[in-house]
Amino acid sequence: MIEWYRPVDASTVATATQKATACMLTYAKEDLALGPLCLAWFSASPTPLTLDEWLNPILRDLNTHEVEGERTGCVRASDPTTVWCRADLTPRQAARTVAHEVRHAWHFTQEAWKSPAPDYGDADRTIARHHEWRTSRERDSDAYADSQEAIIEAVALSVTSDAGGDGR
Numbered sequence: 206m207i208e209w210y211r212p213v214d215a216s217t218v219a220t221a222t223q224k225a226t227a228c229m230l231t232y233a234k235e236d237l238a239l240g241p242l243c244l245a246w247f248s249a250s251p252t253p254l255t256l257d258e259w260l261n262p263i264l265r266d267l268n269t270h271e272v273e274g275e276r277t278g279c280v281r282a283s284d285p286t287t288v289w290c291r292a293d294l295t296p297r298q299a300a301r302t303v304a305h306e307v308r309h310a311w312h313f314t315q316e317a318w319k320s321p322a323p324d325y326g327d328a329d330r331t332i333a334r335h336h337e338w339r340t341s342r343e344r345d346s347d348a349y350a351d352s353q354e355a356i357i358e359a360v361a362l363s364v365t366s367d368a369g370g371d372g373r
């Protein structure tokens with residue numbers, strides 16, 4: 206099923222998922238020596254975007270797929286200090302998503318991870334380079350999340366065992 210993504214309010218997100226996300230955000234931000242980051246949420250639905258919605262830059266970015274499969278998170282190039290997280294994730298999925306996305310926020314601060322300059326004389330080469338850049342960004346973010354597995358697990362456990370958590 207094709208999914209479409211739209212921003213939702215934090216109040217729609219399960220408490221345990223919110224806690225896990227906030228906790229992982231703080232951890233990864235410090236680990237990668239980043240400045241302040243904020244969280245934003247989106248939900249998925251089968252309702253396609255309207256033309257008007259496509260004109261909204263946030264909606265456009267949320268619905269522009271860089272990788273195959275369902276989207277769990279996003280950091281927009283035009284707003285690299287906001288980490289978008291999918292609202293219906295479990296605490297564990299959310300913590301993993303945040304680790305992956307904070308690494309993308311970090312990419313935007315690194316000269317070595319700037320998008321490759323276009324070669325106007327060679328469109329194929331430009332497209333190939335861009336694809337390679339995107340692929341290595343994804344690989345690097347996944348590797349970072351993999352390296353944080355122990356923290357992700359601890360965060361997920363801590364929020365699901367809380368008396369106030371809803372266990373999701």
Ligand SMILES: [Zn+2]
Nearest residue numbers: 305309343346
């Ligand atoms: Zn990614």
